[in-house]
Amino acid sequence: xxxxxxxxxxxxxxxxxxxxxxxxxxxxxxxxxxxxxxxxxxxxxxxxxxxxxxxxxxxxxxxxxxxxxxxxxxxxxxxxxxxxxxxxxxxxxxxxxxxxxxxxxxxxxxxxxxxxxxxxxxxxxxxxxxxxxxxxxxxxxxxxxxxxxxxxxxxxxxxxxxxxxxxxxxxxxxxxxxxxxxxxxxxxxxxxxxxxxxxxxxxxxxxxxxxxxxxxxxxxxxxxxxxxxxxxxxxxxxxxxxxxxxxxxxxxxxxxxxxxxxxxxxxxxxxxxxxxxxxxxxxxxxxxxxxxxxxxxxxxxxxxxxxxxxxxxxxxxxxxxxxxxxxxxxxxxxxxx
Amino acid sequence: xxxxxxxxxxxxxxxxxxxxxxxxxxxxxxxxxxxxxxxxxxxxxxxxxxxxxxxxxxxxxxxxxxxxxxxxxxxxxxxxxxxxxxxxxxxxxxxxxxxxxxxxxxxxxxxxxxxxxxxxxxxxxxxxxxxxxxxxxxxxxxxxxxxxxxxxxxxxxxxxxxxxxxxxxxxxxxxxxxxxxxxxxxxxxxxxxxxxxxxxxxxxxxxxxxxxxxxxxxxxxxxxxxxxxxxxxxxxxxxxxxxxxxxxxxxxxxxxxxxxxxxxxxxxxxxxxxxxxxxxxxxxxxxxxxxxxxxxxxxxxxxxxxxxxxxxxxxxxxxxxxxxxxxxxxxxxxxxxxxxxxxxxxxxxxxxxxxxxxxxxxxxxxxxxxxxxxxxxxxxxxxxxxxxxxxxxxxxxxxxxxxxxxxxxxxxxxxxxxxxxxxxxxxxxxxxxxxxxxxxxxxxxxx
Numbered sequence: 212x213x214x215x216x217x218x219x220x221x222x223x224x225x226x227x228x229x230x231x232x233x234x235x236x237x238x239x240x241x242x243x244x245x246x247x248x249x250x251x252x253x254x255x256x257x258x259x260x261x262x263x264x265x266x267x268x269x270x271x272x273x274x275x276x277x278x279x280x281x282x283x284x285x286x287x288x289x290x291x292x293x294x295x296x297x298x299x300x301x302x303x304x305x306x307x308x309x310x311x312x313x314x315x316x317x318x319x320x321x322x323x324x325x326x327x328x329x330x331x332x333x334x335x336x337x338x339x340x341x342x343x344x345x346x347x348x349x350x351x352x353x354x355x356x357x358x359x360x361x362x363x364x365x366x367x368x369x370x371x372x373x374x375x376x377x378x379x380x381x382x383x384x385x386x387x388x389x390x391x392x393x394x395x396x397x398x399x400x401x402x403x404x405x406x407x408x409x410x411x412x413x414x415x416x417x418x419x420x421x422x423x424x425x426x427x428x429x430x431x432x433x434x435x436x437x438x439x440x441x442x443x444x445x446x447x448x449x450x451x452x453x454x455x456x457x458x459x460x461x462x463x464x465x466x467x468x469x470x471x472x473x474x475x476x477x478x479x480x481x482x483x484x485x486x487x488x489x490x491x492x493x494x495x496x497x498x499x500x501x502x503x504x505x506x507x508x509x510x511x512x513x514x515x516x517x518x519x520x521x522x523x524x525x526x527x528x529x530x531x532x533x534x535x536x537x538x539x540x541x542x543x544x545x546x547x548x
Numbered sequence: 549x550x551x552x553x554x555x556x557x558x559x560x561x562x563x564x565x566x567x568x569x570x571x572x573x574x575x576x577x578x579x580x581x582x583x584x585x586x587x588x589x590x591x592x593x594x595x596x597x598x599x600x601x602x603x604x605x606x607x608x609x610x611x612x613x614x615x616x617x618x619x620x621x622x623x624x625x626x627x628x629x630x631x632x633x634x635x636x637x638x639x640x641x642x643x644x645x646x647x648x649x650x651x652x653x654x655x656x657x658x659x660x661x662x663x664x665x666x667x668x669x670x671x672x673x674x675x676x677x678x679x680x681x682x683x684x685x686x687x688x689x690x691x692x693x694x695x696x697x698x699x700x701x702x703x704x705x706x707x708x709x710x711x712x713x714x715x716x717x718x719x720x721x722x723x724x725x726x727x728x729x730x731x732x733x734x735x736x737x738x739x740x741x742x743x744x745x746x747x748x749x750x751x752x753x754x755x756x757x758x759x760x761x762x763x764x765x766x767x768x769x770x771x772x773x774x775x776x777x778x779x780x781x782x783x784x785x786x787x788x789x790x791x792x793x794x795x796x797x798x799x800x801x802x803x804x805x806x807x808x809x810x811x812x813x814x815x816x817x818x819x820x821x822x823x824x825x826x827x828x829x830x831x832x833x834x835x836x837x838x839x840x841x842x843x844x845x846x847x848x849x850x851x852x853x854x855x856x857x858x859x860x861x862x863x864x865x866x867x868x869x870x871x872x873x874x875x876x877x878x879x880x881x882x883x884x885x886x887x888x889x890x891x892x893x894x895x896x897x898x899x900x901x902x903x904x905x906x907x908x909x910x911x912x913x914x915x916x917x918x919x920x921x922x923x924x925x926x927x928x929x930x931x932x933x934x935x936x937x938x939x940x941x942x943x944x945x946x947x948x949x950x951x952x953x954x955x956x957x958x959x960x961x962x963x964x965x966x967x968x969x970x971x972x973x974x975x976x977x978x979x980x981x982x983x984x985x986x987x988x989x990x991x992x993x994x995x
Contacts, residue, residue, distance in 0.1 A: 258906050259736040279945040285738050306628050308942030312911040345935055348918045371904060390733070390904070393716070395914045397904030 212366035213290035217241050218298045230283035243296050244335050246420050247372035248284035249475050256284030260309050261268040265302050268293035284364050318367050326422030328435040329516040361427050368397045369423035383409045399541045411486040417468045417476050429465040443494035445539050449481040461488045550804040552765035553786050558646050566688035577768040581657040582702045590661035596772030598784035603757030604720040606859045615744040617752040625753040626664045630671040631720040634835035634876030640758035640799040644678050648685035659706050664724035667708050670725050673715035689798035713920040717901035721949045722755040735905050736949035780806030783858035795881035796820035810847050820989035826882035836875020836894050837954030839961030840869050849944045887966040888973050892920040909952040912943040927978030933970045937963050
């Protein structure tokens with residue numbers, strides 16, 4: 212069992228653990244942000260470079276520092292490794308640079324984007340980015356296209372994390388989409404106007420960290436923070452049936468997979484659960500989902516809920532937003548997700 | 549006259565054919581290696597020779613070979629990187645075009661040393677005619693029993709295949725090359741694992757440059773110690789330099805490492821001085837991605853010693869006052885050259901060739917190109933120069949593969965040594981030659 216020290220906190224982890232996983236075991240502020248890594252997908256990560264950390268000491272055996280920042284999601288810990296994340300000013304600086312790179316060609320159309328409120332890039336920019344851009348050229352744009360009955364591809368928003376490609380490759384038979392072209396002209400595309408059509412195709416929407424792949428059945432129906440997430444399950448012959456229902460006014464607006472606090476899907480669900488079971492009566496409701504992500508929602512709307520949010524916020528080190536009086540009905544469980 | 553090990557028979561008519569090559573002592577190294585030596589002995593000779601990778605990084609070849617994992621019953625591969633895509637470098641093309649059998653001979657000897665029974669030559673798409681020359685040479689080698697089953701009756705089998713790339717700079721990076729060779733999109737892999745452990749099809753693989761593999765032939769023929777006697781310090785042997793730019797005699801030259809840069813540029817035996825009697829302004833010493841150096845720093849180091857053509861001497865002073873030998877793409881610029889426009893050309897290239905996998909390179913290379921375009925079209929500001937500096941520092945070292953650095957280094961060096969020129973472009977744009985005209989007459993894409 213190797214011992215690793217991340218930002219002066221020591222932890223013992225199983226063999227083969229990556230620095231990112233070790234940091235998540237510690238939790239809180241030492242966890243580097245990650246956009247392209249997804250714990251349920253093999254060989255994911257390493258592309259976005261937001262999770263880079265500094266390795267001050269390689270291992271007990273070979274104490275030399277690593278010459279360059281390493282992606283924590285793809286670097287395995289060694290016994291005696293010393294890693295710096297938040298406590299290394301050059302890493303904080305480099306990460307701000309990466310966030311800037313990710314945003315220079317992003318349309319920043321959050322006000323009209325369905326992903327807003329549950330967008331990893333939004334959260335990343337909020338925590339690690341700057342409030343202005345130094346980029347004064349035309350941004351790269353693409354046409355929106357429908358890839359399949361339920362999925363809309365808005366390539367302009369894509370940050371090329373490769374998560375949807377890996378999802379299609381690892382949980383479905385016969386991937387029909389991938390990355391074509393090169394450099395900043397690279398785009399996600401279906402193979403010669405193919406459509407993504409299989410029982411698990413909807414999962415590419417859930418793994419997309421930005422609003423590049425959105426659910427056509429949910430587009431422009433509601434901002435996500437006006438919907439209430441409820442955990443539910445059903446007996447499904449195809450998948451685990453463990454889902455999250457997003458309700459508004461007693462109506463189920465969409466069904467997604469459950470995501471953990473890092474925004475990563477816990478278990479993938481099939482299209483039948485996702486698109487065909489939109490009545491609350493189809494499901495066994497377990498109760499309100501705990502949304503404890505350090506997200507833009509968390510910083511505003513969920514800020515004031517009396518539940519566990521305070522503790523989580525202390526851990527993530529987010530500044531407290533303005534205090535809002537708990538109004539009438541605040542203790543109604545329906546209002547405090 | 550300096551000693552030539554690779555190009556000594558280059559002027560013999562018909563040296564590209566098997567008969568002539570054999571008559572000039574060709575394939576002696578294979579005979580010696582397979583009949584008289586063991587694989588470990590060859591490895592020792594290569595280690596003694598001090599041969600360093602000729603593709604650009606200069607990593608000791610013997611050490612690279614000794615890292616190759618050798619699990620029982622698992623095939624190993626030798627892959628020759630003939631995707632010579634660094635702008636300013638054309639030595640491998642010359643070698644393969646003129647003496648294709650030298651590469652094949654080196655491939656056989658190296659494969660034997662590594663215990664590989666399958667070897668590949670990955671050649672870039674633009675070298676299609678070279679591909680044909682090599683294919684012919686491979687056929688000749690098969691016909692004469694140098695390839696195939698039971699070579700020279702020693703029981704050693706080797707199959708040599710060629711694969712032609714589609715013309716991407718990134719496929720010169722070894723892991724991207726392997727991906728491309730496997731038939732996938734040429735994206736660099738995330739290391740570790742290194743190819744020596746899991747390379748082609750997940751098996752242990754050594755990837756070497758054409759010139760490195762060719763240099764194994766004289767090492768076996770003459771012995772590693774003799775090879776190590778040539779050169780200076782840890783830069784042993786000879787190196788092919790592709791000299792281009794504003795010189796009287798551009799071309800490929802084989803030099804003994806340790807030759808003074810001044811002699812290389814001005815001697816009639818090599819470049820023959822600057823064209824049209826002009827003054828030297830700057831040199832890119834090892835292919836477009838290494839830092840550019842102004843005249844006073846390329847001829848003499850910061851300490852005032854003469855700069856030599858060697859890994860150490862060119863690297864003297866780090867990137868503050870030094871550069872790299874790189875792949876040996878020696879680009880000379882005279883006093884009339886615009887460093888800013890030249891940099892724009894380089895940046896345009898790296899933007900075009902970025903694979904798009906990791907964000908700093910994908911977004912940063914394009915951003916740098918756009919800023920440079922803005923500057924050379926006369927719309928730049930002083931803050932643009934600082935921004936350019938900041939962007940390159942945020943790309944360097946943050947990317948999956950060295951393309952990020954290759955794109956960042958030229959920008960950093962140009963600003964470091966020629967900041968005044970950038971400021972001139974920004975403050976007196978009226979003095980600038982019409983950029984659109986420049987691109988039109990050079991038949992380049994419109995700005």
